[in-house]
Amino acid sequence: MDEQERARLRAAIEAAEGGAPEPAAVDALMHRILTEARTIAIVGASPRPDRPSHGVLRTLAAAGWQILPVNPAPEALRDGVAGLPCFPTLQAAAVSLPAGERIDLVDVFRRSEECEEIARDAVGVGAAGLWLQLGVISPAAAKIAADAGMNFVQDRCPAIEMPRLGISGPNSRASA
DSSP states (O other), X not given: OOHHHHXXXXXXXXXXXXXXXXXXXXXXXXXXXXXXXXXXXXXXOOSOXXXXXXXXXXXXXHTXXXXXXXXXXXXXXHHOBTTBOOBSSHHHHHHTSOTTOOOOEEEEOSOGGGHHHHHHHHHHTTOSEEEEOTTOOOHHHHHHHHHXXXXXXXXXXXXXXXXXXXXXXXXXXXXX
16 A cells, blocks of 8 residues: 555545544553553564564564464464464464453554454454554444444554553553
8 A cells, every 4th residue: 555545545534533533632542552451462463574563563572562473374373473372363362361361452464455354353352452553544444343342543553652652561651
């Protein structure tokens, strides 16, 4: 997706939602999501160190979040991602957790057209939030998340937003 297409989609979403949200409100939402989350599933996590999903996964894990990589590729399932076991689906990742724990946030590194199904899966596992990475915009996923009462962010990266918002890890209480 090029910048022009990204801007067009963002404008369409903002028009459908009644205008662009206030930057302070978006920052407060991202801050709340990141400070309340303990377990993050990364859909599209790559075992290749040169991929953005790999770098974000390592950044979030180093900051203290429990990370559940999700990637159905045989090599990811066999070898894991960044030293972590990998799961073929969100459902498999969710059932791997101890009783009483859940996936708090689903961070998505997939194409926009795949996000509607991922949003349904995130609702199905009881995730509290859905976060679509930079360049990933999905009005359908936004609607599914809103209908389920899930927190939703799109076209942003938590690894970029953490330092900007003063968040050092899942127990951070810095103010937005």
